[in-house]
Amino acid sequence: MSDDWDTVTKIGSKVSGGGSGPRETVIKGKSALNAAVRSGADISTEKKFSSANAADKGTEGQRLTKVDRSDDVVATQKNDTKVLEAIKKRRTEEGFKMTQAQLAQKCAVNANDIKNLESGQSAKNQQLLNKVCRVLKISSKTGEPLADKPAKK
Template sequence: MSDDWDTVTKIGSKVTGGAAQRETVVRGKGALNAAQRSGAIVGTEKKFATGNAANKSGSEGQRLTKVDRSDDIIAPNKVPAEIGQNIRNRRSKEGPYKMTQAQLAQKVNCQANDIKLLESGDAIKNQGLLNRVARVLKVSPKTGLPLDDK
């Protein structure tokens, strides 16, 4: 038992001698399959923050970092009022897209209150809901403007 306290384990340095193999990083599905076939112990980890993801133009990650670092209460992103106004105009105008908030909510599989909040500009940004409403009303999910009037 006392021997355990006297030994030192070095991680990441080159170990001389011994029968144990060093850890290797395998890139590619073929090399991973070959390692599994050989009977080696295989552990997989998924990298989430890769270089390509950092280059994307979305700012949600930056906003979340700001929320994490701030001691104050940060308000969540809301749907711009002009998008809600454009959706309301499209829904209430005479024609094939004329329907009530409840009818639109049923078509997009959500609550009527969600549509009410979306149209008033008080809704927290939910891109999935915006995309479904845009698909039903044939409007742009980014601006709320009709797509078939172009």
């Protein structure tokens, strides 16, 4: 029991020596992965998002990384209200006049999705927005009507 009084317990992130186990390393390449498996090491995988292809795939990966690292509540992305108003207006215009159910059928989606999109209650769904804008012939970025392009000869 007298030994317990002589030992020192260090608490904190800067504790060195004999910590909780081996240091975490990142394995690059299949051969290194196979060697780690053969040695019986603990292996875990993690999905990482990089911004290398941000121009091709948008910034959703960056946003997910921000959400993952944040301790606070991060608000969901919403659609631009100007575009949503343009969708409502265009759907009721002459030549495009249709109900939400008819628009949903043309876009091959659920009628509730169109209702939530127009009301602004749904989270940003770029695929749905693109489908609706393609059917209504408006820009998905600005909400402006697209001019009909003449057919190529």
